[in-house]
Amino acid sequence: MIRILAWLLASSWTALGLAAQGVTIAPHAVYIDHRVRSGSVLLYNPNAYPVEVSISTLFGYPVTDSAGRITLRVVDQPDTASPSAADWIQAYPRRLTVAPLERQTVRLLATPPPGLADGEYWARLVIHARGGQVPITGVSDTANIRVALPLEVRSIIGLSYRKGALRTGVRLADLRGRALGDSLEVRVRLARQGTAAFVGTVRGELVDSAGGVRARFAAPLGVYYEMEPRFSAYTGPLPAGRYRLRLVVSAEREDLPPEVVLPAAPVRDSVEVRVP
Amino acid sequence: MAVALGFVAASELVGQGGRPLSVQGVRPLAFGLILPGVPEVVLRTDPVKSGRFDLSGERFAQVELTFTLPGQMIGPGGATMPLLFGSGDAGYSETQAIASQVAFDPNQRFVATLSRNGKGAVFLGGTVTPGAGQRAGSYTATITLTVAYLP
Numbered sequence A: 001m002i003r004i005l006a007w008l009l010a011s012s013w014t015a016l017g018l019a020a021q022g023v024t025i026a027p028h029a030v031y032i033d034h035r036v037r038s039g040s041v042l043l044y045n046p047n048a049y050p051v052e053v054s055i056s057t058l059f060g061y062p063v064t065d066s067a068g069r070i071t072l073r074v075v076d077q078p079d080t081a082s083p084s085a086a087d088w089i090q091a092y093p094r095r096l097t098v099a100p101l102e103r104q105t106v107r108l109l110a111t112p113p114p115g116l117a118d119g120e121y122w123a124r125l126v127i128h129a130r131g132g133q134v135p136i137t138g139v140s141d142t143a144n145i146r147v148a149l150p151l152e153v154r155s156i157i158g159l160s161y162r163k164g165a166l167r168t169g170v171r172l173a174d175l176r177g178r179a180l181g182d183s184l185e186v187r188v189r190l191a192r193q194g195t196a197a198f199v200g201t202v203r204g205e206l207v208d209s210a211g212g213v214r215a216r217f218a219a220p221l222g223v224y225y226e227m228e229p230r231f232s233a234y235t236g237p238l239p240a241g242r243y244r245l246r247l248v249v250s251a252e253r254e255d256l257p258p259e260v261v262l263p264a265a266p267v268r269d270s271v272e273v274r275v276p
Numbered sequence B: 001m002a003v004a005l006g007f008v009a010a011s012e013l014v015g016q017g018g019r020p021l022s023v024q025g026v027r028p029l030a031f032g033l034i035l036p037g038v039p040e041v042v043l044r045t046d047p048v049k050s051g052r053f054d055l056s057g058e059r060f061a062q063v064e065l066t067f068t069l070p071g072q073m074i075g076p077g078g079a080t081m082p083l084l085f086g087s088g089d090a091g092y093s094e095t096q097a098i099a100s101q102v103a104f105d106p107n108q109r110f111v112a113t114l115s116r117n118g119k120g121a122v123f124l125g126g127t128v129t130p131g132a133g134q135r136a137g138s139y140t141a142t143i144t145l146t147v148a149y150l151p
Helices: A002-015 B002-014
Strands: A024-026 A029-033 A038-044 A051-064 A070-075 A089-092 A095-098 A103-110 A119-130 A145-149 A151-163 A168-180 A183-194 A198-207 A213-223 A230-234 A241-250 A267-275 B021-027 B029-034 B040-042 B051-056 B062-068 B072-074 B080-084 B090-093 B102-104 B110-113 B119-124 B126-128 B137-140 B143-150
Touching: A029 A038, A029 A103, A038 A095, A038 A119, A051 A089, A051 A151, A070 B062, A070 B143, A089 A119, A095 A103, A145 B080, A151 B021, A151 B051, A168 A198, A168 A241, A168 A267, A183 A198, A183 A213, A183 A241, A198 A230, A213 A230, B021 B143, B029 B040, B029 B126, B051 B143, B062 B119, B072 B137, B090 B110, B110 B119
Parallel strands: A029 A151, A145 B137, A151 B143
Antiparallel strands: A024 A038, A024 B021, A038 A103, A051 A070, A051 A095, A051 A119, A089 A103, A119 A151, A145 B029, A168 A183, A183 A230, A198 A213, A198 A241, A241 A267, B021 B051, B040 B126, B051 B119, B062 B110, B062 B143, B072 B080, B080 B126, B090 B102, B090 B119
16 A cells, blocks of 8 residues: 555656656566467556557567676567567557546457467567657747757567466576675576576575675566676675675566466575685 | 546556556756857756656666667758767666766666666756857757666
């Protein structure tokens, strides 16, 4: 209840505020089962102005760059081997106007190709929101130059289409950690196992020789193929010595309904971290 | 009345599983009155003129931010005015405080982590360079922020 009220207060403030653009979107990840072949997304306009929305799809999935940052790899022309659902997921309506303080449901209908093999197929929903024109004051004064740059918002959320019995898991390799200033930096290689993306949470802790926990971190994780993410946690000043970095990756996500998170055994690893 | 409607909508959205994802363009980047031949700079730390987007979602969620920035604005009779976004013209703040930003290049994608409360804000500045004979009138162009929810 506190969470709802807090969110409500934030929305109300925005509604009373400036010529804002954008809509609130729920859920932030869509899962469609082959037996149902449909889903929905709820849009809410917390603003005092109508918002024009258009919806499209693309194929993409999270990867990591050389620095370990998780980014979205967008594939404009996926080949036939790619598990793309982008071409056969349709939004209804694809264009709509959401009135101030109103909500609207967008239906998602899947029309997969005949003979679709069992597996998980991915797409990303692109929700493009445009607000009303931002007024430029003093327009009638043609002796002046006036400029204003209105803002538009594209929100991209994940969509997974599942057919048949699926299994997932993750393999860890090359776990390493190092003290960097007042923080712990962690890198690890993750490889998805099974027939569906691994969706879960990574948790880590740094333990000193006396068993005291000096740092903790946790982050949501989605491993579609392979990645090598970087995590960090504040440690404060660490005395020189040997520490143990412990990592566990589990198929748990507090932001997703449990029924859409595929089960998998937790995976653990640990490594020594030396602070000179 | 507005509050009552908001409460219903908020409840439904939260009930969808997880905290809803919201990206709001709160304030346009505004240069105001421009003089011909005089460049005008808006800092990302300007509390009135800088552009601002507010983000909310699941706590500690990672989001990829990508700007689509115009190189010029269009004005009366198709007149144009150059627009420049430098490597430090964007900033991200977990606390949504304009004074505590981490600078980033708006011409490159940036991965941000939402706060413990699932909040964040993006600020944008820029420079407009009108010519000495710049035609008077209103100029505009659209800035788009793409927010990809990860993972």
